[in-house]
Amino acid sequence: MPAPIKKSAKKAEKVQKPTEPEAAPESASTEAAPVALEVPPEHTAAAPTESSSEAAPAEAAPVEEPPKAPTAPPPAVPTSPPQNLVVDDVTETSLTIKWQPPETIGESGLDGYTVEYCKEGVSEFVPANTEPTTSNYFVIKGLTAGDLLNVRVVTVNAGGRSDPVSLPSPVAIHAVVDRPRIRLPRFLRARYIKQVGDQINLVIPFIGKSKPVITWTKDAQPLDVKKVNIRNSDKDSILFIRKAERDDTGTYQMTVKVDCLEDKANIVIQIVELPGPPASVKLIDTWGFNAALEWTPPKNNGNTDITGYTVQKADKKTGEWFTVLEHFHRLNATVSDLIMGNSYSFRVFSENMVGRSESAAVTKQVATIQKTGIVYKPPEYKEHDFSEAPKFTAPLSDRAATVGYTTRLLCAVRGSPKPKIEWMKNQMLIGDDPKFRQNSNMGVCSLEIRKPCSFDGGVYTCRAKNAHGEATVACKLEVKQVMVPEDKAKK
Numbered sequence: 001m002p003a004p005i006k007k008s009a010k011k012a013e014k015v016q017k018p019t020e021p022e023a024a025p026e027s028a029s030t031e032a033a034p035v036a037l038e039v040p041p042e043h044t045a046a047a048p049t050e051s052s053s054e055a056a057p058a059e060a061a062p063v064e065e066p067p068k069a070p071t072a073p074p075p076a077v078p079t080s081p082p083q084n085l086v087v088d089d090v091t092e093t094s095l096t097i098k099w100q101p102p103e104t105i106g107e108s109g110l111d112g113y114t115v116e117y118c119k120e121g122v123s124e125f126v127p128a129n130t131e132p133t134t135s136n137y138f139v140i141k142g143l144t145a146g147d148l149l150n151v152r153v154v155t156v157n158a159g160g161r162s163d164p165v166s167l168p169s170p171v172a173i174h175a176v177v178d179r180p181r182i183r184l185p186r187f188l189r190a191r192y193i194k195q196v197g198d199q200i201n202l203v204i205p206f207i208g209k210s211k212p213v214i215t216w217t218k219d220a221q222p223l224d225v226k227k228v229n230i231r232n233s234d235k236d237s238i239l240f241i242r243k244a245e246r247d248d249t250g251t252y253q254m255t256v257k258v259d260c261l262e263d264k265a266n267i268v269i270q271i272v273e274l275p276g277p278p279a280s281v282k283l284i285d286t287w288g289f290n291a292a293l294e295w296t297p298p299k300n301n302g303n304t305d306i307t308g309y310t311v312q313k314a315d316k317k318t319g320e321w322f323t324v325l326e327h328f329h330r331l332n333a334t335v336s337d338l339i340m341g342n343s344y345s346f347r348v349f350s351e352n353m354v355g356r357s358e359s360a361a362v363t364k365q366v367a368t369i370q371k372t373g374i375v376y377k378p379p380e381y382k383e384h385d386f387s388e389a390p391k392f393t394a395p396l397s398d399r400a401a402t403v404g405y406t407t408r409l410l411c412a413v414r415g416s417p418k419p420k421i422e423w424m425k426n427q428m429l430i431g432d433d434p435k436f437r438q439n440s441n442m443g444v445c446s447l448e449i450r451k452p453c454s455f456d457g458g459v460y461t462c463r464a465k466n467a468h469g470e471a472t473v474a475c476k477l478e479v480k481q482v483m484v485p486e487d488k489a490k491k
Contacts, residue, residue: 076159080104082113085153085165087260088137092145092175098137099153099165108158115140120148120170132156147173171260180208180256182265193304195354196273200241200248204265206256207235213257219250244271246303274357275350276300278309281361283346284332291344291367294332298350298357310349310356311335315342316366327351343368389469390415393443396462396475401452403481409447411462411473419464419471423447426458452479 080102089096097115112132116125117140128140143149152166183205194200206212214232216223216239223230227248231238237256241248252267281295297306311325311333324335338344344367347360394412401407413419421440423430430436430447435456437448445462457479463472 076108076157077106078108078159078162079106079110079155079157081163081165082136082153082155083165085151085167086262087167087171089179090171090173090175090260092173093141093143095140095143095149095151095171095173096137097140097151097153097167100136102155102162106157106159110155111157112155113138114154114156114161115151116154116164117149117151120150125150125152143173145174149173167260169260174259178207178209178258179261180206180212180258180263182206182254182256182263184265184267188267191268191270193270193272193353194244196244196246196271198244198271200239200244200269202239202267203236204239204254204267205236206263208256208258208263211258215255215257217253217255220253223252239267246271246273249303270303272304272352272354273302274354275302275306275352277357277359278348278350278361281346281348281363283363283365283367286367286369289336289338289340289369291335291338291346292332293335293346293348293363295348295361296331301350302352302354304352304354306350306352308351310351312347312349312360313338314345314347315339316345317342321347338367338369340369341371387416387468388414390419390464390466390471392462392464392471392473395473396460398476398478400478400480401449401456403453403479404451406448406450407452407477408449409460409462409475409477410444412444413462413464413471414443415464415466415468415471417466419466421445422463422465424461424463427461449477452477454479454481 082102083100085097085099087095088098095117099113102110112134113136114132115128115138117128118125129138138153140149140151148170150166150170152164154164155162185204188202188204192202206214212234214230214237216228216230216237218224218228227241227245229238229240229242231240237254239252239254249269249271252269253264254267255262255264276298278298279296281293284292284294286292293311295309308327308329309325309331310323311328312321312323313335314321325333335344335346345363346367347362349360350357390413392411392413394410396409396411399407399409413421421438423436423438430438435450437450439446439448445464447460447462449456457477459474459476461472461474463470465471
């Protein structure tokens with residue numbers, strides 16, 4: 001079968017012919033030709049054989065596209081002009097300026113800055129530096145005192161020069177007697193806080209000669225002369241606000257300018273007041289003796305941070321409010337120890353550095369603490385039996401009395417129930433004899449014998465008795481006659 005094999009080989013050659021690259025530019029053809037002729041070794045070895053002729057059309061060499069021409073780099077573009085060009089110092093022979101980098105630099109980068117100047121009335125600017133400087137600070141030297149100079153700065157890069165930035169006015173070259181400097185008080189270096197309605201009177205001293213020019217701005221805008229009064233002198237400037245309002249909050253900038261030199265100071269004033277109540281307060285849940293509350297911050301914070309909240313409760317029966325949480329920082333709370341069977345309302349106040357809000361947010365719902373049906377059973381205690389028979393704790397003592405002088409017998413007794421007291425003389429009840437007065441108070445028993453005579457002497461007994469028994473105590477009373485000397489009796 002050799003004939004069919006040769007035909008297939010011829011067809012394979014026909015298939016390979018269209019794969020040859022067409023005429024192209026010299027550079028492309030020289031690079032693509034060797035690639036098209038490259039064939040793997042296994043293909044070159046199999047091509048002469050008749051047995052592999054059938055696989056030849058499928059294994060044709062791949063055609064590669066010519067390489068693309070490299071993209072051209074973007075054109076160089078100059079930067080934006082420098083920013084905030086100001087005068088830093090002036091002497092009789094030099095001028096020092098400084099500035100800030102441009103806002104947009106771009107892909108071409110920044111090679112440096114060129115400083116140029118010219119005298120007032122001359123239109124041609126002269127470069128002050130032969131090579132671009134990379135610093136944001138430059139000193140123009142060799143100047144003549146009394147000249148007026150216009151100064152500008154441009155940036156330089158591969159794209160060329162940027163638009164210039166110039167000083168707003170010509171600079172007079174002369175020695176400044178005293179550079180302007182603001183001596184800001186220490187308490188004004190931090191935030192100055194006052195309450196609504198307070199008076200503000202700030203005195204800011206400064207130095208600077210001669211003829212300093214003082215200007216004030218608030219948030220980069222001119223001051224409202226209807227609200228703020230400014231009084232300037234050669235040594236200080238006074239900012240006065242008769243009655244502060246929240247709108248007076250802001251950053252006040254004071255500028256002292258002497259010729260082309262100036263100094264600035266910022267004063268941050270914050271006017272605060274009491275906050276408003278929380279925007280809303282809700283009763284979330286009630287269980288046992290507890291109630292869960294949740295509230296949202298106030299819409300009006302008094303122009304300062306909220307430092308906490310005060311939570312109060314009121315019983316519907318009394319309507320009196322009691323504080324349960326004070327200086328509380330979270331926006332939810334659980335109120336505990338509520339009384340069973342009562343209904344409660346809650347309210348929340350806001351707090352800031354000024355104080356507590358004048359009004360409060362009150363819950364619309366009422367927390368009712370349900371009765372659980374618990375019956376209180378007090379513990380049973382056995383009553384102590386304090387009953388006892390009478391017992392004398394202080395007995396009667398023997399005594400001697402003088403005729404005509406009232407005397408008293410005393411003793412003390414205890415017993416429960418209270419014992420009955422009886423007095424006896426020589427074992428005979430005294431009874432209601434008016435000569436004797438009997439008294440018993442808090443267990444102390446007394447018998448008073450009024451102006452006794454010699455017949456009142458004897459043994460006196462006190463007897464105490466109750467249902468549990470009786471007790472007695474006795475003493476001997478001796479009544480003596482007053483002895484008168486014989487000499488006195490004869491007289």
